[in-house]
Amino acid sequence: MISITIIGYGNVGQHLHNALQNASGVGVQQIYNRSFIKNLNTPQTQNLSDIVEADVCIIAIPDNLIGDFSAKLPFQNKLVVHTSGGANIDALSKNNRRGVFYPLQTFSRNTEVNFSNIPICVEAESNDDVTLLKKLGHSISEKVNKISSEEREHLHVAAVFVNNFTNHLYHIAETITTTHKLDFNLLKPLLTETANKIKNRSPSQVQTGPAMRNDSKTIEKHLKLLEGSDYKELYKQLTNSIKSSGEL
Amino acid sequence: MISITIIGYGNVGQHLHNALQNASGVGVQQIYNRSFIKNLNTPQTQNLSDIVEADVCIIAIPDNLIGDFSAKLPFQNKLVVHTSGGANIDALSKNNRRGVFYPLQTFSRNTEVNFSNIPICVEAESNDDVTLLKKLGHSISEKVNKISSEEREHLHVAAVFVNNFTNHLYHIAETITTTHKLDFNLLKPLLTETANKIKNRSPSQVQTGPAMRNDSKTIEKHLKLLEGSDYKELYKQLTNSIKSSGEL
Numbered sequence: 001m002i003s004i005t006i007i008g009y010g011n012v013g014q015h016l017h018n019a020l021q022n023a024s025g026v027g028v029q030q031i032y033n034r035s036f037i038k039n040l041n042t043p044q045t046q047n048l049s050d051i052v053e054a055d056v057c058i059i060a061i062p063d064n065l066i067g068d069f070s071a072k073l074p075f076q077n078k079l080v081v082h083t084s085g086g087a088n089i090d091a092l093s094k095n096n097r098r099g100v101f102y103p104l105q106t107f108s109r110n111t112e113v114n115f116s117n118i119p120i121c122v123e124a125e126s127n128d129d130v131t132l133l134k135k136l137g138h139s140i141s142e143k144v145n146k147i148s149s150e151e152r153e154h155l156h157v158a159a160v161f162v163n164n165f166t167n168h169l170y171h172i173a174e175t176i177t178t179t180h181k182l183d184f185n186l187l188k189p190l191l192t193e194t195a196n197k198i199k200n201r202s203p204s205q206v207q208t209g210p211a212m213r214n215d216s217k218t219i220e221k222h223l224k225l226l227e228g229s230d231y232k233e234l235y236k237q238l239t240n241s242i243k244s245s246g247e248l
Numbered sequence: 249m250i251s252i253t254i255i256g257y258g259n260v261g262q263h264l265h266n267a268l269q270n271a272s273g274v275g276v277q278q279i280y281n282r283s284f285i286k287n288l289n290t291p292q293t294q295n296l297s298d299i300v301e302a303d304v305c306i307i308a309i310p311d312n313l314i315g316d317f318s319a320k321l322p323f324q325n326k327l328v329v330h331t332s333g334g335a336n337i338d339a340l341s342k343n344n345r346r347g348v349f350y351p352l353q354t355f356s357r358n359t360e361v362n363f364s365n366i367p368i369c370v371e372a373e374s375n376d377d378v379t380l381l382k383k384l385g386h387s388i389s390e391k392v393n394k395i396s397s398e399e400r401e402h403l404h405v406a407a408v409f410v411n412n413f414t415n416h417l418y419h420i421a422e423t424i425t426t427t428h429k430l431d432f433n434l435l436k437p438l439l440t441e442t443a444n445k446i447k448n449r450s451p452s453q454v455q456t457g458p459a460m461r462n463d464s465k466t467i468e469k470h471l472k473l474l475e476g477s478d479y480k481e482l483y484k485q486l487t488n489s490i491k492s493s494g495e496l
Contacts, residue, residue, distance in 0.1 A: 063466070086458070086466050104434055106441055108454055119434045145434065154428040155435075157470045157483075158421035162439040164457030165486045166414050171451040171493065173406035180402040186367045186393065187403075188447065190353055191410040195443040197356060199436065203419040206356055209412030210334070218311070218334050222405045230492065235405075237485050238413045244478065245419065 002026050002136055005054040007069065009033040011107035012083050013060035017042065019115040023139035029054055049074050056081060056136060058101060063087045071095060079129050081122075085156040088149045089123055099124035099133055102152060103141075106163050115140040121147035121155070172231050204245075211242035250274050250384055253302040255317065257281040259355035260331050261308035265290065267363040271387035277302055297322050304329060304384060306349060311335045319343060327377050333404040336397045337371055347372035347381055350400060351389075354411050363388040369395035369403070420479050452493075459490035 004020055006013050009031055021028050021042065031037065031044045032051050045051060051073060057080045059066055066082050071093035073080065080092055081099035092098040100123040107113060120137035122144060124130045130146055137144035147155065170191060174184045197206050210218040219239055226232040252268055254261050257279055269276050269290065279285065279292045280299050293299060299321060305328045307314060314330050319341035321328065328340055329347035340346040348371040355361060368385035370392060372378045378394055385392035395403065418439060422432045445454050458466040467487055474480035 063463070086463075086469075105438055106445065106456060108445060111445065117437050119437065121434075143434075145431075147430075151428060151430055153469070153473055154424055155430055157473050158424040158430075158435055159438055160457055160459075160470065160483075161417045161421040161424070161479075162435050163442045164455065164459060164490065165483075166417050166439065166442050167446070167451050167455055168459075168486060168490050168493070169409045169414050169417070170446055171455070172489075173409040174451055175493075176402055176406040176409070180399060182395075182399055182403055182406075183393075186352055186369075186391075187406055187410050189365050189367065190407055191414065191446075192443050193354055194411045194414050195440050197354065197359065198415070198418055198439075203415050203422055207412065207415050207419070208354060209408055211408075211412060211416075215311070215334075221334075221401070222408065225401055225405050230489065231409075234485055234489055235408075235413075237482055238416060241420075241478065241482055242412065242416050245416070245423075 002056060002132070002139070003054040004028045004136075005030045005032065005052060005057045007032045007051070007057065007059045008061040009037050010060060011109055012103070013058075014109070015107045015113050015115075016058060016060060016083065016103070019113070019140040026136065026139050048072055051075075053078050055079065055132065056099075056101070057096070058083060059092075063091070066091045067093065079124070079132065081124075081133065085121075085152060085159060088153075089125070090149070097125060097129055099129050100147075100149070100152070101133055101136065102147070104155070104159065116142050119143040119145055121145050121152060123148060123152070172234070176231070207242065209242075211239040214243065250304060250380070250387070251302040252276045252384075253278045253280065253300060253305045255280045255299070255305065255307040256309040257285050258308060259357055260351070261306075262357070263355045263361050263363075264306060264308060264331065264351070267361070267388040268384075274384065274387045296320055299323075301326050303327065303380065304347075304349070305344070306331060307340075311339070314339045315341065327372070327380065329372075329381065333369075333400060333407060336401075337373070338397070345373060345377055347377050348395075348397070348400070349381055349384065350395070352403070352407065364390055367391040367393055369393050369400060371396060371400070420482070424479075455490065457490075459487040462491065 020026050028042050030052050031042050053075045060083045063084050063086050076095050078096050080096040081101040085102050089098050089100050102121040104119045118141050120141045122133035134144050177184045268274050276290050278300050279290050301323045308331045311332050311334050324343050326344050328344040329349040333350050337346050337348050350369040352367045366389050368389045370381035382392050425432045
């Protein structure tokens, strides 16, 4: 039985708690959160000094708070991990054995998550701790990978492109459609298929559209339609980027 | 029974043919294509002058060829439609009654398509023809919308954002991961969830990440990691665009 303490009950903490409390061979023995959590079966505390020792203490708080918080934990030489894609393992205090347990997914409140397909990226300072984190990862997911802090940095940049930036393109499309009294839902099957298309093929192989076929007439028309919009420059940049990256 | 002739057997023509030949109340009587199509049960021709009249002649060829080709059809006053998101209804010759039958989806060879969820955008010059195209659309899809050429222009720009540009972001993420010997598959659950997340919510409501929370430390780190890459400028632009569009 791997005993767990979870620090922070935001999106990540909450979803991890849901997954881990149902995992076999794992016991969540306590959750620390600044404010009281209603309707929680797991023991909880709001006092830092009451945080109990566990095989793995999972810190799921904002990146900029990881350092200070981990230095204040009331125990030493236990395995303490953060869950961040953007923070180095060194962000954690040296008071404890350090590690990372990063579920590569976007979490929203009130959206259920099936962890079995979510890649868990683990890192630790010793092989024993890597083994322990891999075991913990496999209790909730089929995909557990040892990823160094340096690798995770690049993964995180790439994640920003497929998640935040992609969502922003959706937002732009929504703005364009609603501005012209069109239903954004019309575009949803297209954007779903765009994501599905690359399940088994490289995005460079499935590119289509005016930029890819160098259709300057359509590109000009689109730039004219975007005249005066904040998105004209972005259309240009993305079009040029497609042209120069040699997608098929 | 609505009789159909399909002109062009590229991605769109092929997928429309597959869908329409199985639709009830519809009969595909002929396919015209420049080259001979192997293993086709439907009658076919490579001669323009042999193209037969039908209730609806569907032209599924590149935008820049629609005008010339439609002017050469060997009949008059029949309903002739193109399938393009980017072309105006006026692109068609006036020799026949004009219309548009635009399935708002991205099609690839060898990828099966379920038309029932694909929005079909129809347009025609008379109410009778709109009714006919709506009927034809409903034979393969649950979602048929009357969309004017002007509306379709904006829809097409928006489609470029959620399809071609999004696919390009996937391509960038693939480049970043493979450059650093990381498996691009690690990002696929994330990008799928990014698309799924907006099924019932606005993309502006589900945005996360360093740009949204104005995390300049992470943004700086990412720009440093992208130093010397073609994608640094795009990262900057997209980050600024998120900041200035006030996503939550």
